[in-house]
Amino acid sequence: MESWEDLKKECAGCRSCPLCEGRHNLVFGVGNESADLMLIGEGPGEQEDLQGLPFVGPAGKLLDSMLEMIDLDRSKVYIANMVKCRPPHNRDPQGTEMAACRSWLERQIALVNPKLIVCLGRISATALIREDFRITREHGIWFDIGDRRILATFHPSALLRDPSKRPEAFMDLREIRKEYRALHSADKI
Ligand code: SF4
Numbered sequence: 001m002e003s004w005e006d007l008k009k010e011c012a013g014c015r016s017c018p019l020c021e022g023r024h025n026l027v028f029g030v031g032n033e034s035a036d037l038m039l040i041g042e043g044p045g046e047q048e049d050l051q052g053l054p055f056v057g058p059a060g061k062l063l064d065s066m067l068e069m070i071d072l073d074r075s076k077v078y079i080a081n082m083v084k085c086r087p088p089h090n091r092d093p094q095g096t097e098m099a100a101c102r103s104w105l106e107r108q109i110a111l112v113n114p115k116l117i118v119c120l121g122r123i124s125a126t127a128l129i130r131e132d133f134r135i136t137r138e139h140g141i142w143f144d145i146g147d148r149r150i151l152a153t154f155h156p157s158a159l160l161r162d163p164s165k166r167p168e169a170f171m172d173l174r175e176i177r178k179e180y181r182a183l184h185s186a187d188k189i
Pocket of ligand 1: 014
């Protein structure tokens with residue numbers, strides 16, 4: 001198994017897609033490197049690009065509150081994105097960019113080895129669950145893929161843009177907490 005150090009060093013110099021041209025910082029990922037729960041968003045925004053960290057700024061604050069609601073925090077989860085460099089003007093990452101970046105994410109997932117993955121938003125859900133995934137209809141549902149359970153919920157930025165989605169996101173969070181707790185009570189048996 002490769003080391004985190006080697007992976008981070010190798011990824012830091014990546015120029016495999018045109019997104020490298022506009023980046024201030026590559027946003028690798030952050031959190032507990034052996035977490036049971038991994039959160040995967042789409043790509044860095046402006047603040048993330050400037051700070052080199054995922055989910056900072058208003059969407060990051062909301063994500064922190066969401067984690068707090070289910071008795072978690074950043075020390076207990078690992079957070080990464082589908083692409084590690086900021087798409088211009090915060091547009092969605094394109095398929096070719098996600099394909100170029102995919103191996104970094106796969107290697108992160110292999111190292112963290114989480115039992116649960118939560119996709120934050122449609123983009124990561126279509127990449128990790130199913131190409132035609134419909135976030136409005138299928139959020140909050142666990143899908144068994146390989147030896148992991150994967151669920152998608154709304155991206156915190158979407159919840160900031162449209163607060164009417166928050167009650168549904170809250171139900172998703174309850175589902176995540178239920179599964180996370182079940183995992184840990186099973187460990188104690
Ligand atoms: S987005 Fe991913 S593949 Fe593209 S340059 Fe950045 S790290 Fe490399």
